Amino acid sequence: MVTLKSQERFRTDKGVFDAHTNKTLFDLQKKGIFDKLDIPLPVGKESNVFIALKDGKRLIVKIYRMQNCDFNKMFDYIRKDPRYEFMKKHKRQIILAWTQREYKNLMRAEKTKIKTPKAIAWKNHIVIEEYIGDENPAPPLKDKYPEDPEKFFKTTVNQIKKLYKSGLIHGDLSSFNILNFNDEPYFIDYSQATLTRTPNSMELLERDIGNVCHFFRKLGINANYEETLKKVVGKK
Ligand SMILES: Nc1ncnc2c1ncn2[C@@H]1O[C@H](COP(=O)(O)OP(=O)(O)O)[C@@H](O)[C@H]1O
Ligand SMILES: [Mg+2]
Structure with a gap:
């Protein structure tokens, strides 16, 4: 249950627990998706992320x-x-589609077998997914540099390629949205991910690759943008 006490604990997360959110959380709990919210994680760009518990196991809300x-x-x-070209410009509908799209993108990413959280559920403006971490959540790459940057970079590029081959582009890939768990890259935050057949998709892919190469060059890796792009879109 989202009890009053737990809500007070999360008071710093201004405005998250409005009536609509409480009702949505309640519905998800009633369906047995999770038991209770446990710990808030640092506030993200557009969302508040919590660790929740289900039968003692952690989930991400x-x-x-x-x-x-x-x-x-x-x-x-x-x-x-x-997938959404017939969308009307209504706030609720946009948020709903946005959340649903993130969920669908997660499912799609999961099918490519890259390292990424499993999609668990979604309702209204809330997505539930697998927790990545051990006793502590896996830190974003920006906060924990890899011990083997060369290998980490290679795996990251391979994952971008696998997504691309499956028809998906992350679209917001950076050291914020790659978690470093046991020196392996886990992609998160698919809210901007789009299909390769979307008109502006190449721009997003180029930006992702640009961000990733820039980050790894700072770590001393020879991360060449052109070569990496070729590797991702190439046939092999
Ligand atoms: N599946 C997950 N496992 C562990 N931590 C996560 C997970 N998803 C998100 N987080 C944490 O929550 C933060 C915000 O999540 P994110 O999906 O990037 O939201 P935003 O769109 O607000 O940036 C991440 O930077 C990460 O620290
Ligand atoms: Mg993010």
Whole structure:
């Protein structure tokens, strides 16, 4: 249950627990998706993320902050996605589609067998997914540099390639959205991921690869942008 006490503990997460959110969390609990929210993680760009418990096991609950989402930007992004080209510009509908899209993208990513959290459920503006970590959540790459950057970079590029071959581009890949768990890259946050057949998808792929190469060059890796792009889109 999201009890009053637990809500008080999360008071710092301003405005997350409005009536609509409470009702959605309650519905998810009633369906048995999770038992209770446990620990809030550092506030993200557009969402509040919590560790939740289900039969003592950890899960991730990601709640989009409807109050301060940039709907114009979201609408712009999502209507380019062929899956959502008939979207109308209604706030609730946009958020709903955004959340559903993240869930669908996660499922799609999972099928490629890359390292990524499993999608568990979604409702309204809330996505539930597998927790990546041990007693502590896996830190983002920006906070924990890999011990073997060469290998980490290679795996990252391979994962981008696997996604691309399956028709998906992450679209917001950076050291914020790659977790470093046991020196292996786990991709998270597919809210901007799109299909390769989306008109602007190459731009997103190029940006992802640019970000990744830039980061690893700082770690002393010979991460050449052109070569990496070729490797990702190449036949082999
Ligand atoms: N599956 C997960 N396992 C562990 N930590 C996670 C997971 N998903 C998100 N987090 C943590 O929550 C933060 C915000 O999540 P993210 O999906 O990137 O949201 P936002 O869209 O707000 O950036 C991440 O930087 C990461 O630290
Ligand atoms: Mg993020």
